[in-house]
Amino acid sequence: MSQSNFSSESYLFEPVTPHDNAIPIVFAFPNTYTVGITSLGYQTIWADLAMRPEVAVSRWFTDAYEPLPRYPELLGFSFSWELDYVNILAALEHLDIPISSADRSRPLVFGGGPVLTANPEPFADWFDFILLGDGEELIGNMLSAYQEVRYQPRQAQLRHLAQVPGIYVPSLYTVSYECPEGAIASIQPIDSGIPAIPATITKQTYRGNTLSASTVVTAKAAWESIYMVEVARSCPEMCRFCLASYLTLPFRTPSAEKSLIPAIERGLKVTNRLGLLGASITQHPEFETLLDFISRSQFDSVRLSLASVRTNTLTQKLAQTLANRDSRSVTVAVESGSERLRQIINKKLHNDEILQAAVNAQEGGLSALKLYGMVGVPGEIDHDIEETVEMLRSLKKVAPKLRISFGCSTFVPKSHTPWQWMGVAKGADKKLKYLQKQLAPKGIDFRPESYKDSVIQALISRGDRRIQTLLRLVYTYSGGEVPSDGMYKRAFKELRGQLPSLESYVNQEWSSDRVLPWQHLLGPLPVSTLIKHLAASQNASSTPATNVPEMVAPVA
Numbered sequence: 001m002s003q004s005n006f007s008s009e010s011y012l013f014e015p016v017t018p019h020d021n022a023i024p025i026v027f028a029f030p031n032t033y034t035v036g037i038t039s040l041g042y043q044t045i046w047a048d049l050a051m052r053p054e055v056a057v058s059r060w061f062t063d064a065y066e067p068l069p070r071y072p073e074l075l076g077f078s079f080s081w082e083l084d085y086v087n088i089l090a091a092l093e094h095l096d097i098p099i100s101s102a103d104r105s106r107p108l109v110f111g112g113g114p115v116l117t118a119n120p121e122p123f124a125d126w127f128d129f130i131l132l133g134d135g136e137e138l139i140g141n142m143l144s145a146y147q148e149v150r151y152q153p154r155q156a157q158l159r160h161l162a163q164v165p166g167i168y169v170p171s172l173y174t175v176s177y178e179c180p181e182g183a184i185a186s187i188q189p190i191d192s193g194i195p196a197i198p199a200t201i202t203k204q205t206y207r208g209n210t211l212s213a214s215t216v217v218t219a220k221a222a223w224e225s226i227y228m229v230e231v232a233r234s235c236p237e238m239c240r241f242c243l244a245s246y247l248t249l250p251f252r253t254p255s256a257e258k259s260l261i262p263a264i265e266r267g268l269k270v271t272n273r274l275g276l277l278g279a280s281i282t283q284h285p286e287f288e289t290l291l292d293f294i295s296r297s298q299f300d301s302v303r304l305s306l307a308s309v310r311t312n313t314l315t316q317k318l319a320q321t322l323a324n325r326d327s328r329s330v331t332v333a334v335e336s337g338s339e340r341l342r343q344i345i346n347k348k349l350h351n352d353e354i355l356q357a358a359v360n361a362q363e364g365g366l367s368a369l370k371l372y373g374m375v376g377v378p379g380e381i382d383h384d385i386e387e388t389v390e391m392l393r394s395l396k397k398v399a400p401k402l403r404i405s406f407g408c409s410t411f412v413p414k415s416h417t418p419w420q421w422m423g424v425a426k427g428a429d430k431k432l433k434y435l436q437k438q439l440a441p442k443g444i445d446f447r448p449e450s451y452k453d454s455v456i457q458a459l460i461s462r463g464d465r466r467i468q469t470l471l472r473l474v475y476t477y478s479g480g481e482v483p484s485d486g487m488y489k490r491a492f493k494e495l496r497g498q499l500p501s502l503e504s505y506v507n508q509e510w511s512s513d514r515v516l517p518w519q520h521l522l523g524p525l526p527v528s529t530l531i532k533h534l535a536a537s538q539n540a541s542s543t544p545a546t547n548v549p550e551m552v553a554p555v556a
Contacts, residue, residue, distance in 0.1 A: 005033045005034075005037075005061075005063075005064045005218075005220050006059075006064070006066065008218045008219050008220050009037075009216050009217070009218045010216065010217045010218065010270045010271070011215065011216055012213075012214060012215050012216065012217065012227075012266060012267065012270065013047045013050070013051060013215050014051070015047075015050040015051060016050070016051055016052070016053045017053065018053055018054075018055060018056035019053050019054060022053065022054055022055055022056040023054060023055050023056065023073050023074060023143070023146070023147070023150070024056050024058075024069035024071065024073055024074075025049060025055055025056065025057045025058070025069075025072060025073065025074045025075070025076065026057075026058050026059075026060050026068055026069065026072045026074075026075045026076070026095070026107075027042075027045065027046050027049060027057050027058070027059055027060070027076045027078070028059070028060040028061070028075065028076065028077050028078070028091055029042050029059075029060070029061050029077070029078050029080075030062065030077055030079065030084040030085075030087035030088045030091060031061065031062055031081070031084055031087060032061055032062050032063045032064075033061040033063055033064040033220065034220055034221060034222050035222055036061045036078075037061075037216065037218060037220070037221050038221045038222040038223055038226075039078065039080055040212050040213075040228050040230060040277060041078060041080070041113060041135070041212070042078040042080075043212075043214055043215045043216055044135070044136075044212045044215060045076075045078065045112070045135050045139055046059060046215070047215035047216070048135075048136075048139050048140075049139070052143070054143065054147065055143065056069065058072075060091065060095075062087050062090070062091070068095075071106065071107075072106075072107045073106065073107050073108065073150070074107055074108050074109075074110065074146070075095070075097065075107045075108070075109045075110070076109075076110050076111065076112070077091075077109075077110075077111040077112075077113075077127075078111075078112060078113045079111050079112070079113040079114075079115040079116050079123075080113050080114055080115060081115065082115055082456070082457050082460040082461070083453065083456060083457070083482070084115075085122075085123060085460070085471060085475075086474075086475050086478060086480065086481075086482065086483065088111075088123070088126065089126075089471075089472065089475045089480075090475075090480045092109070092126070097109065099125075099126055099472065100125050100126070101125060101126065101127065101128045101170075101171055102125070102171070104128070104154075105154065106154075108128045108129065108146075108154075108157065108158075109126065109127055109128050110127060110128060110129045110130065110131060110142075111123070111127045111130050111131070112130065112131035112132075112135055112138075114243070114247070115460075116130050116131075116132070117131075117132050117133055117203060117247065118243055118247060118414060118415045118416065118461065118518075119415045119460075119461060119462070119463070119517060119518045119521075120132075120168065120170065120518075120521070121170075121175075121463060121464050121465050121517040121518060122460050122463035122464070122465070122467050122468060122471060123468065123471075124170035124171075124465050125170070125465070125468050126468070127170065128158060128169070128171070129158065129161050129162070129167050129168065129169045129170075130167070130168045130169075130170065131166060131167060131168075131204075132166050132167075132168055132201060132202075132203045132204060132521060133166050133203035133204030133205060133206075134204055134206035135206075136206040136208060137204065137206060137208075138164075138166045138167075138204050141164050141165070141166070141167075142161065142164060142167060145160060145161050145163070145164045145167075146161065148160065149161075158171065158172065159193075159195060159197070160195070162195075162197055162198070163195055163198075165201075165202060165204060166201065166202065166203065166204035167201070168201045168521065169197075170465075171190075172189060172190050172197045173187055173188065173189055173190065173197070173520065174187075174188055174189075174190050175187050175464065175465055175517075176188075177466075180497060180498055180499065181497065181498075181499065181501070182500070183514055183515065184464060184514075184515040184516070184517060184519075185515065186515065187515065187517075187520045199520065200520050200521070200522050201520065201521050201522065202522045203247070203521070203522060203523055203524065205249075205250075205524065206233075206252075207252070209254050209255065209258070209259060210254055210259045210263075211229075211230040211231075211232075211233055211252070211254050211259070212228075212229075212230040213227070213228065213229045213230065213263040213266070213267065214226070214227045214228045214229070214267060217267070217270050217271045223275060223305070224273070225271045225272075225273050226273045226274070226275045226305070227267030227268070227270065227271050227273065227274055227275065228275040228276075228277050229260060229263050229267065229274070229275070229276055229277065230277050230278055231253070231260060231276045231278045231281040231284050231287070231290070232251065232252065232253045232278035232279065232280055232281050232283065232284050233248055233251070233252045233278065233279075234248035234249050234250060234251045234252060234279060234280075235248075235251060235279040235280040235283075236251040236280065236283065237280065237310075237346070237347070237348060238346055238533070239335070239345050239346050239347050240344075240345055240346050240378075240417065240418045240419050240533060240534070240537045241345065241374070241377070241411060241412075241413075241414065241417060241419050242279075242414075242417065243414040243415070243416065243417055244279045245279065246414075246416050246417045246418075246523065246524065246525065246530075247414075247415075247416045247417075247523055247524070248279075248524070249524040249525065250524070251280070251283075253283075253284045253285060253286075255286070256284070256286035256289045256290055256293075257286075257289070260286075260290060261289075261290070264290075264293070264294070268299065268302060272301050272302050272303060273302070273303045273305070274294070274302055274303070274304050274305070274325075275304075275305045275306075275307075276290070276304070276305070276306050276307065277307045278307055279307070279308075280310055281306060281307055281309065282309045282310050282313035282314075282318070283310055283313065287313075291317065291318065291321050294321065294325065295321055295324070299325070300324075302325055302326075303325060303326035303327065304321070304322060304325035304326070304327055305327060306322065306327075306330065306331075307331075308331045308332060308333050308372065309330060309331070309332055310332070311332040311333070311334055311349055311353055311354055311357045312349060312353040312356075312357065314330060314332060314357035314360055314361060315360055315364075316360040316363050316364045317364070318330075318360075318364070319360050319361045319362075319363070319364020319365060319366050320364040320365055321364075322364070322366060323364055323365030323366050324365070327366070328366060328367045328368055329366060329367065329368035329369065329370055329403075330361055330366055330368075330369060330370070331370040331371075331372065332354075332357060332369070332370070332371055332372070333371070333372040333373075334347075334349065334354055334372065334373055334391075335347050335372075335373050335374050335377070336373055336374065336377065336380075336384055336387070336388050337351065337354075337373075337384075337387045337388035337389070337390060337391025337392060338383070338384035338387040338388060339351060339387075340384065341377055341379065341380055341384040341387075343540045344377065344378070344379045344537050344540045344541045345377060346533075346536070346537065351391055351394075354371075354391060354395070355391075355394060355395065355398050357369075358395045358398055358399040358402060358404075359398055359399055361399065361402060362399040362401050362402050366402070367401070367402065367403060368402060368403040368404075368405065369395070369399070369402050369403070369404055369405075370405045370407065371392070371395075371404070371405070371406050371407070372407045372408070372409075373388060373406060373407070373408045373409075374408065374409050374410070374411050375408060375409075375410055375411070375425075375428050375431040375432060375435070376410045376411040376424060376425035376427075376428030376431065377411050377425075378411070378419060378422045378537065378538075378541070379537070379538070379540070379541030380425070385431055385434065385435065388435070389435065389438045389439065392404065392406055392439060392442070392444050393442055393444075396442060396443060396444065403445065404443075404444045404445065405444070405445035405446075405447055406435075406439060406444055406445070406446050406447065407447040407448075407449070408432060408435060408446065408447070408448050408449065409448075409449040409454065410424060410425070410428040410429070410432070410449065410451050410454035411424065411425065411428070411454075412424060412454050412457045412458045412461055413458060413461060413462055414461055415461065415462070415516070415517075415518045415523075416518070416523035416524075416525070416530070417530065418530045418531075418533035418534040418536075418537060419534065420462070420510075420516065420530070421509060421510040421511070421512055421514070421534065422509055422510075423458075423506060423507040423508050423509050423510075424454065424455060424458045424506050424507050425507075426507055428451060428454070429451035432448040432451060435448070436448065452485040455485065455502075455506055456485070456488060458505070458506040459488070459502065459505050459506055462505050462506070462517070463505055463517065464517035465517070466498070466499035466500070467499065467505070469495060469498070469499075470488070470491045470492065470495055470499065473491040473494065473495070474487045474488055474491050477490065477491070488502065489502070512527075512531050512534065
């Protein structure tokens, strides 16, 4: 594997020289260097480890790695995309580490990131422990706890680590089922020994005044030479499907003057490409201050990129700032062109605001508008799809100079959200094909996400420990390559009678009193609140939309 990727890196921190007795750690990202080094979460944790003298850390990617310790004590994975699980299995095999935690003597294998924080159960047997939630403080707490038991037997280490808030040791919990193909009956700690294993584990939430910023800049990142700053964490809108909102609450916004602007100044000393990240950055209370700062003449050579912005905050000033900073497009998430469906979703947005955003983008000097939407939403009817088509056609009329693209995914139920009990709509793939047929002749660039990938994401999103065997079987079929959907169907057929069907995991609507695979892993909101939000969306679905603005062309 190549080590040349690392030669182009510019650090924005000072790594330290590890102590002689430092803990040897391999910190891995289960994808290519180009993808992994673009992950702000991975960068942040790696730099944290590299600045600790008690740690000697090496990075590993699927196509590149730094010199690795002969006997690592800890192997960590930053897990951001469900379908990267095949690369985790390949990494363990490559490093000659048993896949099952029960078969290992060393190292301790741990993981973190959005996939594992949401639902680690499909991978429970592969990890000795899992970090649930924000890593800023959790990494330090984990290392301190590990050092206390560094030379103790493996089981004593795991029992001690399980006492740290946010650390989940799957092997210390047992799951029982109503029958091999039935629902979960209970999830319990294996015993009540000393120290006692907690019955539940709570996701950790970082509440500091500074969020993440790039620790390395490289031309070999997916976004070449970009310096990234996290402007906000979570989102206050709480769309009923949205893991990025519900799992990361509360909405946090660091000070522009004390945190964000100094971070931006540091980055622009090493590159002229700046990315502002967050699920809802334009709702930062001081976002205008940031725009004014970036608009200064000293930054005329800077190329600015933004994460998806809230549609009704896409002002002409924002569009002009982006155009003046070498951006050609802006991205907004609209979910649907149907007012009724957005009420069900809890998307507080009207069609006239979408149209006005397009006008503002065009008048501000941008050349393209990228929209994101979804099909298969609970409560969706055919008329909602027609209204999405009409809304997109209207955008071409009010902003004819803009290139309009519409990226569209299929609804996938996510844990810790009000729609975790809902299933994937079986007819969603037909709706994607219908949109393609309707939009392409109108000059709208339609970009559907793979329906088949959505099915597998849903399997993993709502999966329990029983699908571990299935995922490993699929991995053997694929030979380490990206598995096809046929491989999953073949594995379900081979394991028939040993686990529920694909349909029961993916398409079935679950009752709200069902024991969920992640029942013992607590998110920001209690289940009772999620049930209330679910009921609110169902009530909106049964009530016709009223008193919403007509879809009319705004005045530029």
